[in-house]
Amino acid sequence: xxxxxxxxxxxxxxxxxxxxxxxxxxxxxxxxxxxxxxxxxxxxxxxxxxxxxxxxxxxxxxxxxxxxxxxxxxxxxxxxxxxxxxxxxxxxxxxxxxxxxxxxxxxxxxxxxxxxxxxxxxxxxxxxxxxxxxxxxxxxxxxxxxxxxxxxxxxxxxxxxxxxxxxxxxxxxxxxxxxxxxxxxxxxxxxxxxxxxxxxxxxxxxxxxxxxxxxxxxxxxxxxxxxxxxxxxxxxxxxxxxxxxxxxxxxxxxxxxxxxxxxxxxxxxxxxxxxxxx
Amino acid sequence: xxxxxxxxxxxxxxxxxxxxxxxxxxxxxxxxxxxxxxxxxxxxxxxxxxxxxxxxxxxxxxxxxxxxxxxxxxxxxxxxxxxxxxxxxxxxxxxxxxxxxxxxxxxxxxxxxxxxxxxxxxxxxxxxxxxxxxxxxxxxxxxxxxxxxxxxxxxxxxxxxxxxxxxx
Amino acid sequence: xxxxxxxxxxxxxxxxxxxxxxxxxxxxxxxxxxxxxxxxxxxxxxxxxxxxxxxxxxxxxxxxxxxxxxxxxxxxxxxxxxxxxxxxxxxxxxxxxxxxxxxxxxxxxxxxxxxxxxxxxxxxxxxxxxxxxxxxxxxxxxxxxxxxxxxxxxxxxxxxxxxxxxxxxxxxxxxxxxxxxxxxxxxxxxxxxxxxxxxxxxxxxxxxxxxxxxxxxxxxxxxxxxxxxxxxxxxxxxxxxxxxxxxxxxxxxxxxxxxxxxxxxxxxxxxxxxxxxxxxxxxxxxxxxxxxxxxxxxxxxxxxxxxxxxxxxxxxxxxxxxxxxxxxxxxxxxxxxxxxxxxxxxxxxxxxxxxxxxxxxxxxxxxxxxxxxxxxxxxxxxxxxxxxxxxxxx
Numbered sequence: 001x002x003x004x005x006x007x008x009x010x011x012x013x014x015x016x017x018x019x020x021x022x023x024x025x026x027x028x029x030x031x032x033x034x035x036x037x038x039x040x041x042x043x044x045x046x047x048x049x050x051x052x053x054x055x056x057x058x059x060x061x062x063x064x065x066x067x068x069x070x071x072x073x074x075x076x077x078x079x080x081x082x083x084x085x086x087x088x089x090x091x092x093x094x095x096x097x098x099x100x101x102x103x104x105x106x107x108x109x110x111x112x113x114x115x116x117x118x119x120x121x122x123x124x125x126x127x128x129x130x131x132x133x134x135x136x137x138x139x140x141x142x143x144x145x146x147x148x149x150x151x152x153x154x155x156x157x158x159x160x161x162x163x164x165x166x167x168x169x170x171x172x173x174x175x176x177x178x179x180x181x182x183x184x185x186x187x188x189x190x191x192x193x194x195x196x197x198x199x200x201x202x203x204x205x206x207x208x209x210x211x212x213x214x215x216x217x218x219x220x221x222x223x224x225x226x227x228x229x230x231x232x233x234x235x236x237x238x239x240x241x242x243x244x245x246x247x248x249x250x251x252x253x254x255x256x257x258x259x260x261x262x263x264x265x266x267x268x269x270x271x272x273x274x275x276x277x278x
Numbered sequence: 279x280x281x282x283x284x285x286x287x288x289x290x291x292x293x294x295x296x297x298x299x300x301x302x303x304x305x306x307x308x309x310x311x312x313x314x315x316x317x318x319x320x321x322x323x324x325x326x327x328x329x330x331x332x333x334x335x336x337x338x339x340x341x342x343x344x345x346x347x348x349x350x351x352x353x354x355x356x357x358x359x360x361x362x363x364x365x366x367x368x369x370x371x372x373x374x375x376x377x378x379x380x381x382x383x384x385x386x387x388x389x390x391x392x393x394x395x396x397x398x399x400x401x402x403x404x405x406x407x408x409x410x411x412x413x414x415x416x417x418x419x420x421x422x423x424x425x426x427x428x429x430x431x432x433x434x435x436x437x438x439x440x441x442x443x444x445x446x
Numbered sequence: 447x448x449x450x451x452x453x454x455x456x457x458x459x460x461x462x463x464x465x466x467x468x469x470x471x472x473x474x475x476x477x478x479x480x481x482x483x484x485x486x487x488x489x490x491x492x493x494x495x496x497x498x499x500x501x502x503x504x505x506x507x508x509x510x511x512x513x514x515x516x517x518x519x520x521x522x523x524x525x526x527x528x529x530x531x532x533x534x535x536x537x538x539x540x541x542x543x544x545x546x547x548x549x550x551x552x553x554x555x556x557x558x559x560x561x562x563x564x565x566x567x568x569x570x571x572x573x574x575x576x577x578x579x580x581x582x583x584x585x586x587x588x589x590x591x592x593x594x595x596x597x598x599x600x601x602x603x604x605x606x607x608x609x610x611x612x613x614x615x616x617x618x619x620x621x622x623x624x625x626x627x628x629x630x631x632x633x634x635x636x637x638x639x640x641x642x643x644x645x646x647x648x649x650x651x652x653x654x655x656x657x658x659x660x661x662x663x664x665x666x667x668x669x670x671x672x673x674x675x676x677x678x679x680x681x682x683x684x685x686x687x688x689x690x691x692x693x694x695x696x697x698x699x700x701x702x703x704x705x706x707x708x709x710x711x712x713x714x715x716x717x718x719x720x721x722x723x724x725x726x727x728x729x730x731x732x733x734x735x736x737x738x739x740x741x742x743x744x745x746x747x748x749x750x751x752x753x754x755x756x757x758x759x760x761x762x763x764x765x766x767x768x769x770x771x772x773x774x775x776x777x778x779x780x781x782x783x784x785x786x787x788x789x790x791x792x793x794x795x796x797x798x799x800x801x802x803x804x805x806x807x808x809x810x811x812x813x814x815x816x817x818x819x820x821x822x823x824x825x826x827x828x829x830x831x832x833x834x835x836x837x838x839x840x
């Protein structure tokens with residue numbers, strides 16, 4: 001009885017301490033993580049997102065293809081990677097799958113005003129002010145018409161993040177070279193290999209949704225990913241950062257089971273030995 | 279009475295000991311596994327080589343598991359060998375002397391391999407023709423995939439050769 | 447049995463077993479807190495074994511260290527993650543076990559005559575273990591590793607005259623860099639563990655001479671222990687010890703598999719960057735109380751530093767601060783109160799140590815630091831009172 005009392009005191013002290021340094025301290029340090037806003041409420045929704053894909057393709061070739069390719073539709077960009085880096089400090093993305101991962105209203109507004117949509121005043125793409133709302137609708141319709149429907153987490157991560165972020169442990173190199181990125185963004189964006197361990201899932205979702213949520217003033221642009229795409233990216237980052245989770249969880253059960261049996265045996269032996277005392 | 283107690287204590291003690299041994303076994307297994315080659319090493323277990331890139335009379339060296347593999351495309355003036363060659367004019371052998379493990383050099387004028395260590399010689403088929411080597415140069419496990427040869431995998435051709443005892 | 451005879455002739459093993467185990471008596475009136483000494487040994491063994499296995503793939507080089515830990519060990523090596531989790535959690539839990547072991551000694555007066563050497567060697571072991579933990583923490587070369595080493599080595603700058611040069615000498619560079627990593631590595635894997643083993647041997651030898659203290663703090667002769675008031679170390683004491691160890695290991699491996707984050711901070715999964723300090727930096731939990739004393743004197747950096755050093759070492763002088771003739775806290779009502787205030791204060795400081803040192807928290811930290819020292823300063827006074835009481839016949 002006395003020993004149980006001591007144990008109880010010990011457990012209470014440990015639990016109070018644990019509560020203080022883990023959940024409590026972290027809630028004070030990090031505050032509330034902002035909920036991701038997948039509707040992009042701040043973005044005007046007056047630009048149409050539907051139209052004629054054929055017309056859209058023409059408009060795309062005339063207005064976008066000098067920098068952007070659409071490999072899937074046989075459109076090659078007008079400039080190669082090095083030329084693009086020389087003028088924009090970053091390699092413009094191929095837009096084959098952009099319709100599948102970016103919210104359509106975000107995309108439409110982005111074409112007209114990239115700096116405001118991404119919350120990055122230094123964003124490399126110039127605003128396409130020459131396009132009418134209807135033109136934008138046609139282009140968005142075109143991009144959506146060629147999208148691949150079910151991209152997996154890895155593909156989306158490469159499409160959405162791979163322009164600037166490397167994932168060294170997966171042998172994925174950023175499309176834009178490090179020096180150019182440093183010039184463009186002020187620093188080399190972090191490697192994403194173990195980002196799933198460095199940050200909580202909720203934080204990553206909120207951060208990808210709007211980088212200003214997590215790091216006010218950061219030069220990482222808001223990408224306008226859809227909810228589904230964001231979650232797939234985060235799931236992927238989480239999985240590559242902790243590849244042995246299933247093995248660990250399964251082995252843990254065995255080890256703990258083994259030790260419970262061990263505790264039973266040692267308890268029986270202790271009883272036996274101590275019975276003859278007193 | 280007293281004896282019974284002792285035996286019961288002993289039984290529990292032995293059970294504990296046995297159970298602890300199971301645990302130690304598990305830990306030792308984990309330790310054993312940590313010494314296995316890393317995935318990047320295991321990835322080198324097979325090497326694919328395009329043999330059509332070898333010109334007649336030329337010899338190329340593929341690095342397979344840290345060992346040199348000689349890929350020779352024989353010309354008609356070299357020793358011919360029906361039994362040690364699957365794709366007619368090719369000789370594919372492990373470039374390690376069967377005597378004491380030195381790496382033999384190709385002597386283009388004599389069209390033989392000459393081992394610098396103890397003077398062993400092999401013909402263009404890899405057969406030992408002079409000196410201390412006890413047997414021909416070994417043929418590494420291979421699989422043929424069109425123009426490619428995959429070193430480190432046992433294809434049907436290799437298995438046939440192995441059955442006939444021609445690989446060593 | 448023939449083999450035992452053979453060994454006995456040469457090594458006197460039978461006598462050894464008698465002296466060390468079957469006829470070494472431990473008082474009967476002790477509780478499971480006395481098992482924590484053996485638990486420390488158990489955790490140390492776990493740390494050594496898991497340490498050897500992470501060492502086989504670790505690379506002490508500023509360019510390679512982070513990847514060798516987080517890629518090679520954590521991802522590529524079969525069960526590498528298990529050894530690293532065990533090593534990280536083991537280091538953390540070592541201090542929990544040590545704190546309990548020390549608190550038991552403080553409560554039951556185990557530091558008092560004739561056990562001063564036991565206490566002092568134990569305290570040296572605690573300091574050595576802290577140094578081992580600190581040097582080991584740099585090795586993964588993450589942001590937390592780096593900035594912990596950077597800030598703690600900066601503390602030496604405050605030493606008069608030699609401070610600034612000393613810091614550079616310790617780091618082998620103007621900042622924490624490759625040279626620092628390599629020397630910390632050498633200290634962590636060779637020098638400090640060797641010292642730990644030596645002092646453990648002295649500590650164990652020292653405790654054998656007077657024998658273990660007990661709940662009542664009344665010394666028992668060997669005869670008394672042999673005839674009813676004691677139990678032989680083997681098998682009686684160890685029978686209980688095995689059970690305590692099993693229960694402890696359930697707790698330990700639960701943490702290793704399912705609750706390891708407290709020992710492997712997320713911030714440390716970002717590679718060290720000497721140009722960017724993380725938004726929040728804090729030591730591992732076992733240094734938080736002392737760290738809070740450092741920050742507690744927020745109005746004077748020098749005072750904070752002196753207080754910090756004092757807080758780390760003042761407990762070593764307990765045998766001379768507390769000279770009361772009554773040993774066990776069980777029979778010292780005022781001491782009991784002081785003890786529990788001290789424990790509560792230690793937990794309080796630990797929690798505060800992780801909170802931002804601003805506003806109310808800063809003042810609470812100051813108050814907590816004062817209470818921490820008040821405990822030790824009250825002891826000589828209490829000793830005087832109790833001495834009078836005893837002299838007055840109760």
